[in-house]
Amino acid sequence: MSEQNAHHSFNDRLARVLEKRKEKDQLRRLQVLEGIDFCSNDYLGFARSETLKHKWKEAMAASDDRLGSTGSRSISGHCEQAARLEEELAHFHGTESGLIFNSGYDANVGLFSSLPVRGDHLVTDELIHASIIDGCRLSYATRHRFNHNDVNDLEQVLQSIQKNRVPGAQVFVVVESIYSMDGDQAPLTDILSCCDKYQTLVIVDEAHATGIMGPQGRGLVSAEGLEDRVWARVHTFGKALGCHGAIVVGPKLLKEYLLNHARSFIFTTALPPHALTGIQLAYGALHEPEFSYTPLNKLIQHFKQTIQAPEGCWLLPSDSPIQSLIIPGSQRAARAGTALLKAGFAVKAIQHPSVAEGKERLRISLHLHNTTTEVDQLAAALHQFS
Structure with missing residues (x-):
């Protein structure tokens, strides 16, 4: 088959797939x-806030930062501003450390593709976000699902895993604090009580709770006083904060592990300084006395x-x-x-x-x-x- 015919053949295949979707609306x-x-x-309304826009323009006018980050954080893209911001946000969210990713998708893919290893188990709510699903698919762990927000079903899954759990195997339970399509909350306290029985680590995606739940918008985990019981969290900047990017917060060892193993962090150009400034200003707005x-x-x-x-x-x-x-x-x-x-x-x-x-x-x-x-x-x- 000639190169031109090969192109036509594959283009026809793509067209057929798209036509099927079109037929189904x-x-x-x-x-x-x-x-x-x-x-x-x-x-x-932070993305449209004239106040935040004005503060950002003032900060940019007073700054001599470069326009782009010039590379990945592991090569030329790291800067003091990023390091300070990670420390500030980790403190704000009540954890030891944090690592900023370019998006919530990148954060979840990097976290779940690199953290679990062969022999580990990932237990996820059936309605978790596509980015978590994709990260889990890239890992070597065995994946299990439990019915949405059903703690009884979660316990049955954990009991089944426990029967065949090999020494050293880690079990991770992954939920969202607010689910992106249904808008409902995870019963975090009940989930944690269940997980405590089986020595599991709980990871919570706070994408849609950041900024709108908990004291000063710290999220649902903070609202329920569970910071010390949840092992790691993902907070994104592209929802209520009106910016772009995300941070994974948790133990110091987690940050060190991710910056060495999370490919979506290592092999991508870092967020530029002007994006970091926007994130800093958005978090600052949560501290304003008039914010509610x-x-x-x-x-x-x-x-x-x-x-x-x-x-x-x-x-x-x-x-x-x-x-x-x-x-x-x-x-x-x-x-x-x-x-x-x-x-x-x-x-x-x-x-x-x-x-x-x-x-x-x-x-x-x-x-x-x-x-x-x-x-x-x-x-x-x-x-x-x-």
């Missing part, structure tokens, strides 16, 4: 969303009291800014999303395979910059769709 396309924001992860996420909590309650699900649909229970309206069927969910976009609301339909079939949904995100009037208008638009 599951084809993803990039779109610049306009309208009232009910879909971004900018829960606190109480108005956001009130808006969440107003939303739950106001929204009426269309026939055959239902709102998942959640006290977080993530409110998922289940609209079974990709086509119906897509129509609902399109209708809301046309009505002036930036809302995205989430379809299979991002979620299970029959659990297609509108994933509605609430923010400090949303108003009760906007929520009422969204509720009216949903009522018209039904």
Whole structure:
């Protein structure tokens, strides 16, 4: 087969795969969303904050930092600013140390691909994020799943592992504090009580809790006073903090291990100084006396009291800014999303395979910059769709 024919043959294969998704209304396309924001992860409005933008510009004007980091942290990309920021954030989150990654995805892939070794066991909630799944797939550990937020099922899995656990094998239990699609919380205290019986290490992804839960937005682990019982946490900067990147916090040995073994940290260009400045300013905003996420909590309650699900649909229970309206069927969910976009609301339909079939949904995100009037208008638009 000639090179040109080989290209055509493979291109045809790609086209067939994409056509199947298109037939099922599951084809993803990039779109610049306009309208009232009910879909971004900018829960606190930091990404659009004029105050933070002004402070960032002032910091940049006063700085002689280079534009880029110039390389990986292990070669030329390390700087004192990154080291100081890691120390500050580790202290803020109540741990010994922290290591900054370029994104939450990179943090999870680096952590879970390098930490467990052959013979170890990774026990994950069935609804964990794709980045954790990908990291686990790259590891040599045996992976197990337990039913979502079901501590009894978790215990059964741990009991089964214990029967055949070889000496020296480590068991890791991995959960999210707030689940990115359903918006519900992990029962952390119950999970830890269960795990204590089996000498497991618990790792919590705090991506969607950072900034909106716990004292000064330290996360759910801190809100429940569990810092000393959770072995490691992942806090991301791209959700409520409105920036980019993530930090893995935990024991000092974990940081040293990751900077030697996490390939997604070692073999990538580091975050530039201007990105680190944005992260520092966002965390600084959490310390401001006027900062409070109480108005956001009130808006969440107003939303739950106001929204009426269309026939055959239902709102998942959640006290977080993530409110998922289940609209079974990709086509119906897509129509609902399109209708809301046309009505002036930036809302995205989430379809299979991002979620299970029959659990297609509108994933509605609430923010400090949303108003009760906007929520009422969204509720009216949903009522018209039904």
